[in-house]
Amino acid sequence: MEVKDILARNIRYAREEAELSQKDVSSALGLASHSGVSEMETGQRRISAAELVRLSEILHKSMDWFFDPNASVCNFVAMARAQDQTEELNDVLIETQKYFQHYLLLEKVLKQS
Numbered sequence: 001m002e003v004k005d006i007l008a009r010n011i012r013y014a015r016e017e018a019e020l021s022q023k024d025v026s027s028a029l030g031l032a033s034h035s036g037v038s039e040m041e042t043g044q045r046r047i048s049a050a051e052l053v054r055l056s057e058i059l060h061k062s063m064d065w066f067f068d069p070n071a072s073v074c075n076f077v078a079m080a081r082a083q084d085q086t087e088e089l090n091d092v093l094i095e096t097q098k099y100f101q102h103y104l105l106l107e108k109v110l111k112q113s
Helices: 003-017 022-029 035-041 049-059 063-067 071-083 087-112
Strands: none
Touching (some): 022 035
8 A cells, every 4th residue: 555545534633533524624724625624535636745744733633644544444443333333233343443453563573673
């Protein structure tokens, strides 16, 4: 997966996790319409450094988070919750998220040794 695709995907996941619409984010960025954010999320639009800094502030993510190919894996709980609020699903999702976080940590430790 190319860096621009990782960035695009992570922008969309962060926006959805923050429960913001494309219109909300475009307004905060000072863009004329939500299509700019839509194009960012599909990798069709280049993102300036200033826009990335602002996205980081708006979406409460570090700038390096946007370039992490595994970042969105750990954020799927928020997306699933938005679609189904059953207690059982939440319990399963929380445990699954912990599993993925431990896996990613282990993978990082193994790469360092």
